[in-house]
Amino acid sequence: MKRELHHRDLGLTDEQVLDMYRVMLTARKIDDRMFALNRQGRAPFVVGSSGHEAIQVASAFALDRQVDWVLPYYRDMGVALAWGVTPLEVFLAVFARGADPASGGRQLPNHWSYPELRIFTQSSPIGTQYPHAVGIAHALRSQGRPGIVVVYGGEGSTSEGDWHEAMNWAGIHRLGVIFVIENNQYAISVPSQEEVAGCIADRAAGYGMVGFRIDGNDPMLVYKTVREAAERARRGEGPTLIEAETYRYYAHTSDDDDRLYRSREEVLEWRRHDPVVNMRQYLIEERLLSEADERDLVASIERTLAAAVEEAEASPPPTDPATKVYARVIEPSEPVRRVEPAVDGPEVNLITAVNRALHDVMEAHPDTLVFGEDVAGEKGGVFKATQGLTATFGRERCFNTPLAESVIIGAAIGMTALGKRPIPEIQFADYIHPSFDQIVNEAARIHYRSDGAWSCPIVIRTPFGAGIHGALYHSQSVEAFFAHVPGLKVVVPSTPADVKGLLWEAVEDPDPVLFLEPKKLYRLAKGPYPEGEYRVPLGRAAIRHEGTDLTILTYGAMAHFALEAVPLLEELGISPEVIDLRSLKPLDWPTVEASVQKTSRVLIVHEDNEFVGYGAELAAQIADKAFEWLDAPIRRYALGDLPAMPYASELEEMVYPNPEGIVAHAQDLIKY
Ligand SMILES: Cc1ncc(C[n+]2csc(CCOP(=O)(O)OP(=O)(O)O)c2C)c(N)n1
Incomplete structure (x- = not known):
């Protein structure tokens, strides 16, 4: 030396x-x-x-x-x-x-x-x-x-x-x-x-x-x-x-x-x-x-x-492999049996609700901060979801990141060690894949792998889904990849009120939450935006329409389309019950089960691929736990085995699920 x-x-x-x-x-x-x-x-x-x-x-x-x-x-x-x-x-x-x-x-x-x-x-x-x-x-x-x-x-x-x-x-x-x-x-x-x-x-x-x-x-x-x-x-x-x-x-x-x-x-x-x-x-x-x-x-x-x-x-070996998957376990509660009551508030569209909810949540929780590609300054995101946040809360709490999804999520994870509650944005769900490792191997497993010593309260917001002519790389539905992962919670709001209520709840939850925003609905879906503190519990579905002949299980843009299909079905003498799951993980099984018991027929609608899609899990659970209530096979209406989504509007229209398709599938099921 x-x-x-x-x-x-x-x-x-x-x-x-x-x-x-x-x-x-x-x-x-x-x-x-x-x-x-x-x-x-x-x-x-x-x-x-x-x-x-x-x-x-x-x-x-x-x-x-x-x-x-x-x-x-x-x-x-x-x-x-x-x-x-x-x-x-x-x-x-x-x-x-x-x-x-x-x-x-x-x-x-x-x-x-x-x-x-x-x-x-x-x-x-x-x-x-x-x-x-x-x-x-x-x-x-x-x-x-x-x-x-x-x-x-x-x-x-x-x-x-x-x-x-x-x-x-x-x-x-x-x-x-x-x-x-x-x-x-x-x-x-x-x-x-x-x-x-x-x-x-x-x-x-x-x-x-x-x-x-x-x-x-x-x-x-x-x-x-x-x-x-x-x-x-x-x-x-x-x-x-x-x-x-x-x-x-x-x-x-x-x-x-x-x-x-x-x-x-x-x-x-x-x-x-x-x-x-x-x-x-x-x-x-x-x-x-x-x-x-x-x-x-x-x-x-x-x-x-x-x-x-x-x-x-x-020293004794460990005995319990099954706890501490989540920092907050959401236990199943009584089934929802009534249509979600209307809330009061000014009517806004979904993207305005996202923007207002971010303002409201950041105001209420000083530990929160927003970052991602293009989110800061006057522009406020490619969909303007984060517009005004930098002006209101400063660069410390709303800032641009490099174009690097893995470090966006990874840095968010690190910040939680100091008690922050980051709300990182992934600009399009199609680009969440580079951060898959940080979400799945890190965020979702931190609580379990540390035997509960750490938790990882991040909310990952990302626009997802098709219907806006976004082609193969601005149309993807990614929920099945992530709903598969223990330790993660996955929500999909479809109304302005749910945007606020679920975001509020997600930010306060100690587990990582993937917050999937159906961008088809950004301007299409309108509804009241509740003022003040407003929460929608994770793990609670909403009945959007009560019916007796079949249950339509859906979420996101398809929940909107299912409601468009309701009057068409009623004209045909069919009474559909529309359940907007809105929380995919945890799933509100009691509400699903109660509806299946009532209608005995199930149509699952989502815009993600059918094969090993979220609907496959729903169908499996219903077949397993509610089989004796069924009068017909469980049917799915979803994207075929295609990469979402072809660009030409003629092609997209041929494959994107729509209200008429929902009607046709429902009729078919009723005839069974
Ligand atoms: C992403 C990933 N790829 C592959 C592996 C398998 N693996 C474990 S250690 C290792 C080599 C690491 O080498 P280095 O970073 O130089 O550290 P060292 O072990 O030499 O100290 C590999 C390939 C892994 N754990 N993670």
Whole structure:
């Protein structure tokens, strides 16, 4: 190790530098224990940090562990220990015990999550933590709180879009984020020259920040670099990228055989730069550590780990796989049996209702904020849904984002860690797909995977559906993708009153809610807009028209069309009951069931594809739980197996469900 840097010149006391060594050695010894337990068949899966200790521990020591936030990835044992995670907690996760505070045995080991330590919940998809980090930094700054954010990952993670989107966001807003890349030369078996074009640190310039490539086996250099980055961030001078070169000594995980891609010579060569040995040598040369001290330290660490292993292994396993999917479980209530009563208020169309509801909800809830593509300023969104919000609430609470859907949702997730209630907009549902990972793997799973420690109250608004000649990429219905996901709630308002009531309720709900706005209805649907606080409970359907001959189950624009079909059907002597589900997840099953019991015939109408569409779930549940009430097969009227939606209006009209089609399907069903 070069002796250019001396700990006292860096502001580190002798005690601190000895403590750094203690944590590094503890991480190393934990690895040895974990892999031994794995070989003995006592721990099914482990991930090592050996070789990375200098980066992890020295960077953590360079931060303010009272106010800063960290997002360590699965290899970051040293960060976790330095940040206050105990060996017992580590082994509770290794043995997947119920008392594991990170996840209660629900996640793999090393998936850190400790709210009280300001360690945000981590998952397995590579790179998803970066958008969270910028969201946390964004919220810290807007709340005027002290603290910066340090997010860690391997060099492989810098190939993920999330990394680039987060770097860009951090650069634009000059956020207090430090990106620490632990370049251990391999992403599983892929060597860095097949992973990374050019130099990772050089990419910093492209995102308006400074970047450093350093020897990650030199604890003093890591400390100095991170310390300076932290000082810059605290002065408001923006983010830093640090690429720290190192090597991992164990295989990628206990499931990997690294002999298939690394030579023994290569491993031995890197071991000559072992950061733990470097640090020990430094302390010996500084006369801070004698041989006896070293022996005592090792013995004391071994004792601590032996006790932790014993206690963790004896600790009971978790018993409950089915709770904490939702932070607020919505229990089924009595069925709705009457037509939804009219509300008072000025008549507006649906898009005006969206705009007013956003104003009203943001006024009532200072924690809310709106962001997305084009949402800010005079324009206020491509549909003008957010017009006036920036003028009323300021740029802090309504701002434009880069064109990057994954970081829009990922940053929103991070903001919830600081108690924000973000209402991000995805400009069209057709473009929600890049954020699928953040919605499905992150937002929806955060409560469950942290055993209830975190919740994720975001409301994702997006216009969806066809009927406006939007062609293939401005017409999609995406509800089935998301209704499938445990942990998410999905609502579809079809009236101005429901827009307000559901938005209010969604914003106050502790779970992530996908708020699908049927854009066909933006100008078509008109109705009263209730003033003041107005809520529509999630999980409650609305009966829009009472009838006795068949039940039409629908939502969104199709609820509107079903009502247009009602007089046509009544002229034919058919009495339809129209149920606007409006909450797809949770579903108001009692109301559906009560109506099926009354009419014994069911027509499901939606504009999404029929195959594995939302209607398939409705049909399955009815067939399963209300079969004996049926007098006819359950019928669906939906889009065929076509990509929504052809552009030519003649083509769109041929396939888009319409009131006449509803009448024809209903007649057919009645004749059965
Ligand atoms: C999105 C995603 N793709 C693939 C994987 C499988 N996987 C797990 S770790 C890993 C390699 C990560 O390499 P790197 O980021 O360099 O970190 P390291 O493990 O080397 O520390 C891969 C491909 C994953 N978890 N997530």
